[in-house]
Amino acid sequence: MNERGLIYVFDGYCAWSYGFAQTMVDVAAAHPETRVEVLCGGLYVGSARVPIRQLGDVRATNRRIAELTGAWFGDGYERLTADGSFVMNSTAAARGFAALRRAAPERAVELAAAMQEAFFVDGRSLAEPETHRRIAQEYGLDAAAVVAGFDHPWSLRAAEADFARVRRLNVVAFPTLLVDTGDCPAAIMTGSGTAHQVEDRLSVLLGGVGRHAARE
Template sequence: MKLVYVFDAYCGWSYGFTPTLAEVTRRHPELPVEVVSGGLFRGERAAPIREFGYVQGANSKISELTGVGFGAGYERLIADGSFVMDSLDAARGMAVLRQAAPERAVELAMAVQAAFYQDGLSLSDPDTFTRIAAAAGLVTREAGDALTAPTARRAAEADFRRAADLGAKAYPTLLAQDGDRTTVLAVGHAGPDRIDALLELFAADGARSAASDR
């Protein structure tokens, strides 16, 4: 069995989910986690943040429900409303980091979101991924090339297709997979205890199915 985490680095609710994700992975170190980037802001939706008037209100709700804070760097970055969130760039950078250390994909996804929501670093700036890679002890040259490398773009687009195939229409979405069985554990917001309960049900259903096949 494994977990599949579909998130978007520019999604505030994905950022708010990080404490839950950290706790779930702490409780279940035996479960590998596949991290998939979604494409929330791409194409026509890769537009200045002022066009998304709900962002500030949503951020307040996210803080209220999850306890996460938004850093001064982030507030400065978006203050005049001109900053453009481009999920393709974010997914490219995430793909390069993930390739460098696949077993640390959850940690790196959290670092990418902290770079934006805490430090106010653009995920369309190659230097952002160089910084994240350096802080994680990874090779920085590949991270710096993330936004121009054709392989990174292909990996990002493959992530978008994977998210669609999984039926993830909102971020974050956390799923459990066991062979050809898949169940949704969380969409948007959920606590670790709720996720644990659903994982137990999923495992029990699998055990019953296996027993009936004998």
């Protein structure tokens, strides 16, 4: 599949994206020869930026995600969101991811997963530079450069460029995984799924050329 690429659309604050994170890490590891472009979707922007208590029964949704995917919502996250006042800002999250992605583009899938773990397990706001500093340090990246990038106007432009690209791809649900066949990217997975399911869909879509390394 090296002549084609994958496009992974997620949002740092999307719980369903968090549930899919390990699947995406496994898929990327199974296809080291394949380019994976990671884009931020922009779930909580504009009027969607409201206190978490206004988003319905978030805990019920999280329980469902945990049942389907095995994802764990940590004590730090529970403390941060307990009173319902926390406001998720996807633009800030995308700025942080842009800075991390710039530091290590070949590790974008891992960094996306690490960013979501910082929020959904440790309860660290993705609007705080310190969150992204910690991730950079954990992955052996230039933490000072990542923080500087987060604070620089270019990261806002990068976030907005991601959101615009996602709209052009007609992606409206997160996470979505697409395969770029050189013409019109085709969605192969939305919401939740295992690495085996992704491999099966890749194999069908690409005429049996998908590898099944994730099964091994």
